[in-house]
Amino acid sequence: xxxxxxxxxxxxxxxxxxxxxxxxxxxxxxxxxxxxxxxxxxxxxxxxxxxxxxxxxxxxxxxxxxxxxxxxxxxxxxxxxxxxxxxxxxxxxxxxxxxxxxxxxxxxxxxxxxxxxxxxxxxxxxxxxxxxxxxxxxxxxxxxxxxxxxxxxxxxxxxxxxxxxxxxxxxxxxxxxxxxxxxxxxxxxxxxxxxxxxxxxxx
Amino acid sequence: xxxxxxxxxxxxxxxxxxxxxxxxxxxxxxxxxxxxxxxxxxxxxxxxxxxxxxxxxxxxxxxxxxxxxxxxxxxxxxxxxxxxxxxxxxxxxxxxxxxxxxxxxxxxxxxxxxxxxxxxxxxxxxxxxxxxxxxxxxxxxxxxxxxxxxxxxxxxxxxxxxxxxxxxxxxxxxxxxxxxxxxxxxxxxxxxxxxxxxxxxxx
Numbered sequence: 519x520x521x522x523x524x525x526x527x528x529x530x531x532x533x534x535x536x537x538x539x540x541x542x543x544x545x546x547x548x549x550x551x552x553x554x555x556x557x558x559x560x561x562x563x564x565x566x567x568x569x570x571x572x573x574x575x576x577x578x579x580x581x582x583x584x585x586x587x588x589x590x591x592x593x594x595x596x597x598x599x600x601x602x603x604x605x606x607x608x609x610x611x612x613x614x615x616x617x618x619x620x621x622x623x624x625x626x627x628x629x630x631x632x633x634x635x636x637x638x639x640x641x642x643x644x645x646x647x648x649x650x651x652x653x654x655x656x657x658x659x660x661x662x663x664x665x666x667x668x669x670x671x672x673x674x675x676x677x678x679x680x681x682x683x684x685x686x687x688x689x690x691x692x693x694x695x696x697x698x699x700x701x702x703x704x705x706x707x708x709x710x711x712x713x714x715x716x717x718x719x720x721x
Numbered sequence: 722x723x724x725x726x727x728x729x730x731x732x733x734x735x736x737x738x739x740x741x742x743x744x745x746x747x748x749x750x751x752x753x754x755x756x757x758x759x760x761x762x763x764x765x766x767x768x769x770x771x772x773x774x775x776x777x778x779x780x781x782x783x784x785x786x787x788x789x790x791x792x793x794x795x796x797x798x799x800x801x802x803x804x805x806x807x808x809x810x811x812x813x814x815x816x817x818x819x820x821x822x823x824x825x826x827x828x829x830x831x832x833x834x835x836x837x838x839x840x841x842x843x844x845x846x847x848x849x850x851x852x853x854x855x856x857x858x859x860x861x862x863x864x865x866x867x868x869x870x871x872x873x874x875x876x877x878x879x880x881x882x883x884x885x886x887x888x889x890x891x892x893x894x895x896x897x898x899x900x901x902x903x904x905x906x907x908x909x910x911x912x913x914x915x916x917x918x919x920x921x922x923x924x
Contacts, residue, residue: 529897644896644902646896646897689892689895691895691896691897692892692894692895692896693847693849693894693895693896693899693902694732694849694894696896696902696904697903697904697907697908698902698903698904699847699896699899699901699902700900700901701899701900701901704900704924705900705920705924706924709923709924713916713919713920716916716919717908717916720912721907721908721909721912
């Protein structure tokens with residue numbers, strides 16, 4: 519296979535992350551998900567948990583964003599307009615571009631489809647599923663109760679939507695942002711991996 | 722192949738209509754596009770042009786919608802709240818449900834994915850493409866100049882978006898409404914037909 523970058527965006531509970539891992543393993547390339555977070559945490563000096571939370575989600579805490587862009591000195595608050603969230607985004611952005619320049623890989627989430635939009639060797643994939651399939655998956659793998667799962671998934675997807683909208687001015691999950699959008703509830707994890715591989719091989 | 726309905730929604734200029742026709746031909750089933758419009762025109766008594774225009778687009782002419790829901794009698798305007806656009810939608814809705822009940826087929830546009838959302842034998846596809854590919858297609862096939870094409874395509878897609886939003890309360894083009902979304906600019910018409918057939922055969 520010639521050099522290819524596959525970005526995978528995904529709804530919470532759709533199995534998109536696992537599809538990314540499986541795909542990378544089958545292709546013998548690296549899946550940047552946890553590993554990417556480690557790199558951002560190391561470079562930024564922020565804790566891994568903080569990077570994981572702020573690197574892909576905006577939870578509507580506007581006050582936090584404003585406050586985190588201020589510096590206190592000589593009894594005065596001054597701000598450079600760059601919040602901690604922005605700092606993480608800039609570092610993440612640079613690391614993603616560096617990785618894509620160097621090697622074939624799978625990158626999960628983190629606006630990678632947008633960050634790499636000028637590259638021609640990039641295949642952008644979005645994975646989603648029906649509510650029933652996502653619920654089943656969330657309860658099985660994410661340690662969340664059947665009662666709480668719908669609200670938890672909705673909240674996480676909304677935070678991803680807000681983050682993507684804020685940094686890209688595009689709608690997260692809109693088909694036209696991706697080359698291939700797949701319903702993993704219908705196609706299954708294996709089916710999604712198979713279709714993505716086929717597109718990579720043929721197009 | 723067991724009985725299957727394939728709905729194809731598409732951006733203007735993406736070749737989605739042609740993909741639907743090609744797919745239907747290869748599968749030996751009917752593609753309901755022009756034919757569906759003929760059926761709606763015949764049943765409603767409206768002119769074909771009017772049905773084609775109002776059956777899939779809302780162009781923002783609110784006054785027309787209000788006015789068309791009024792009846793003039795005994796020097797008074799009275800309204801049943803049902804516009805001509807609504808009437809067309811209701812008739813279209815019934816015809817689409819009847820067709821899907823009877824036979825395997827391809828249905829292009831007309832909110833068919835939403836109208837048939839409770840059927841399990843339905844595969845919902847969305848076709849889109851990059852601006853450059855759509856422009857090329859529009860100039861070649863739709864008798865529009867290279868200068869005018871971007872605005873024409875944008876206007877048509879916006880009218881489709883508004884129509885879909887109005888009748889379904891969902892976002893037209895949002896990946897989660899469809900099982901499979903394909904970038905025909907990358908995959909080509911043949912590639913899209915091939916992938917849809919593969920999904921139909923395997924899943």
